[in-house]
Amino acid sequence: MKILFAGAGAMGARFGALLHRSGNDIVFADGWQAHRDAINEHGLKMIIDGVDEGFVHIPAVSPKQVEGTFDLVFVFTKAMHLDPMMQDIQHVITDTTRVICLLNGLGNVEVIERYVPKENIFLGVTVWTSGLGGPGIVDAVGTGAIELQQVHQIPSLFNERLLETLNQAGLNVIYSDDVKQSIWNKVALNSVLNTYCTLIDCNVAEYGHYENNRILTELVVDEVIAVANAEGIVLDKDALVSKIEAVYDPQKAGNHYPSLYQDMAAGRKTEIDYLNGAIARLGTKHGIATPVCLAITHMIHAKESVKKTHR
Amino acid sequence: MKILFAGAGAMGARFGALLHRSGNDIVFADGWQAHRDAINEHGLKMIIDGVDEGFVHIPAVSPKQVEGTFDLVFVFTKAMHLDPMMQDIQHVITDTTRVICLLNGLGNVEVIERYVPKENIFLGVTVWTSGLGGPGIVDAVGTGAIELQQVHQIPSLFNERLLETLNQAGLNVIYSDDVKQSIWNKVALNSVLNTYCTLIDCNVAEYGHYENNRILTELVVDEVIAVANAEGIVLDKDALVSKIEAVYDPQKAGNHYPSLYQDMAAGRKTEIDYLNGAIARLGTKHGIATPVCLAITHMIHAKESVKKTHR
Numbered sequence: 001m002k003i004l005f006a007g008a009g010a011m012g013a014r015f016g017a018l019l020h021r022s023g024n025d026i027v028f029a030d031g032w033q034a035h036r037d038a039i040n041e042h043g044l045k046m047i048i049d050g051v052d053e054g055f056v057h058i059p060a061v062s063p064k065q066v067e068g069t070f071d072l073v074f075v076f077t078k079a080m081h082l083d084p085m086m087q088d089i090q091h092v093i094t095d096t097t098r099v100i101c102l103l104n105g106l107g108n109v110e111v112i113e114r115y116v117p118k119e120n121i122f123l124g125v126t127v128w129t130s131g132l133g134g135p136g137i138v139d140a141v142g143t144g145a146i147e148l149q150q151v152h153q154i155p156s157l158f159n160e161r162l163l164e165t166l167n168q169a170g171l172n173v174i175y176s177d178d179v180k181q182s183i184w185n186k187v188a189l190n191s192v193l194n195t196y197c198t199l200i201d202c203n204v205a206e207y208g209h210y211e212n213n214r215i216l217t218e219l220v221v222d223e224v225i226a227v228a229n230a231e232g233i234v235l236d237k238d239a240l241v242s243k244i245e246a247v248y249d250p251q252k253a254g255n256h257y258p259s260l261y262q263d264m265a266a267g268r269k270t271e272i273d274y275l276n277g278a279i280a281r282l283g284t285k286h287g288i289a290t291p292v293c294l295a296i297t298h299m300i301h302a303k304e305s306v307k308k309t310h311r
Numbered sequence: 312m313k314i315l316f317a318g319a320g321a322m323g324a325r326f327g328a329l330l331h332r333s334g335n336d337i338v339f340a341d342g343w344q345a346h347r348d349a350i351n352e353h354g355l356k357m358i359i360d361g362v363d364e365g366f367v368h369i370p371a372v373s374p375k376q377v378e379g380t381f382d383l384v385f386v387f388t389k390a391m392h393l394d395p396m397m398q399d400i401q402h403v404i405t406d407t408t409r410v411i412c413l414l415n416g417l418g419n420v421e422v423i424e425r426y427v428p429k430e431n432i433f434l435g436v437t438v439w440t441s442g443l444g445g446p447g448i449v450d451a452v453g454t455g456a457i458e459l460q461q462v463h464q465i466p467s468l469f470n471e472r473l474l475e476t477l478n479q480a481g482l483n484v485i486y487s488d489d490v491k492q493s494i495w496n497k498v499a500l501n502s503v504l505n506t507y508c509t510l511i512d513c514n515v516a517e518y519g520h521y522e523n524n525r526i527l528t529e530l531v532v533d534e535v536i537a538v539a540n541a542e543g544i545v546l547d548k549d550a551l552v553s554k555i556e557a558v559y560d561p562q563k564a565g566n567h568y569p570s571l572y573q574d575m576a577a578g579r580k581t582e583i584d585y586l587n588g589a590i591a592r593l594g595t596k597h598g599i600a601t602p603v604c605l606a607i608t609h610m611i612h613a614k615e616s617v618k619k620t621h622r
Contacts, residue, residue: 196610199510199610202613207613209616209617210609210612210613210616211616212609213609215605216606216609216613219606291530291602292606295606298521298524298527301523302511302518302523303513305522306512306517309517
């Protein structure tokens, strides 16, 4: 398959390398020039579980300069960079280009729909992780899985071929009939842990050690569930809270500082508008009060603006 | 007048020195030994507006060791240390000992009432400020004023004498008929600025620069006003918000980090339970939802617990 990665950061580069190795024709589109230059000069270096697996050779171009047509586009930007990325690559999107979006947060499909017919969009959620060890270097651990669903569920030969292609690369994809529920569960988890850890200034295990963390967790989860219900999504509160609490274990991700915390620390814009911010917007739409998500959203934005001033 | 300062930190020491100079008989009761030792060995050094005014000689003892009787007790602890202080000095409280409480936050009178008849308690609010430049050194600027009210309003000769004594010391006291409203206004201001600045990690001017600070402010102010109403206190929202916004000016207190921020930074326990925490408790009592105050209270407590672990 001919596959474009619209965004070849940590996740995009890791997936691109896996799909290249299993025989697909990959192109990276990425806005970071030093990263593209390193990939084009030496190849993409792959360090997996601490083992140097050598270089993978995939062409990397800036998004506006992508040429040709593709069977598949993987979008792998941060949520707030999705719309500019779609604008930059829209010249290579045809009626038969399928797009896969595994991004965190709410509202991403609505962005992609402005550029791609709904029946060509696949929405998913993944537990794969990845990191960059500098420009042109993937430094990642473990494996993961993907839950994927066609937004407009229309059975086609392409769908079968797609799953086969992704699984041949070892991506562990299962087709879901209810990926939206999984996305909302992940949004709820991130709307709790990403934000509270950032405002309290702690990692996930430390949040778990605070004796009344359940009160904080439920203040957000209750708002997310109320808004999800209004959107036709049913979430199981007990299961969701248990899933959040399972992450506190230092043997698991407990010692991890969430991505939003890391974005804030590095002075980058955060994804808050696609987490608690999206909950608050949808709350307004449905007439549901979401004061805690609204307060958290604006505290995070205030923190972004202070960080900016301090730099 | 014979006056005991139950707590002779920055504010107590400054007021004690003023009342000593105007001819009163002052005793300091304070739990900080190095501070007492410095005061007893050299006297209390007064630096006001950068000018060294020399030493004031006032005896300083530990609270449990106070002896004699007093016309007046000024309580000047942090809110969470008020109850242990009252326990420690209760042996010197008689039927005619008057107690003045100018502490921030809600619930202080209820604590003092366990030790002192209601008609002997004076409740107030002050804009005086002060600081310590180390043990035995007051380092303070400007002047202030005090709004004072007898909790059970019973006219007496003592009340006139009290106001005269305090004003002879230059404390600028006015007798109020509605000090509770002023206390609630101050609680609202502190429940906004102290907490948001601590969680966002900014000073007051930076909070004021965040373009949507009004949303954050109103989320707390609306909860405070609803609870105040249930307690029979009417607050003027527009006036209150204007008062909060007036503080952003860097020419005023804008470049100031609020006391709760400073307590947190120094690893001290904060007064959150007497600000947003008290609002949330009273909300529960009256069946009024206060999710934002509850979330803020627990984020602050979580931050305290993380700070403690890090030390």
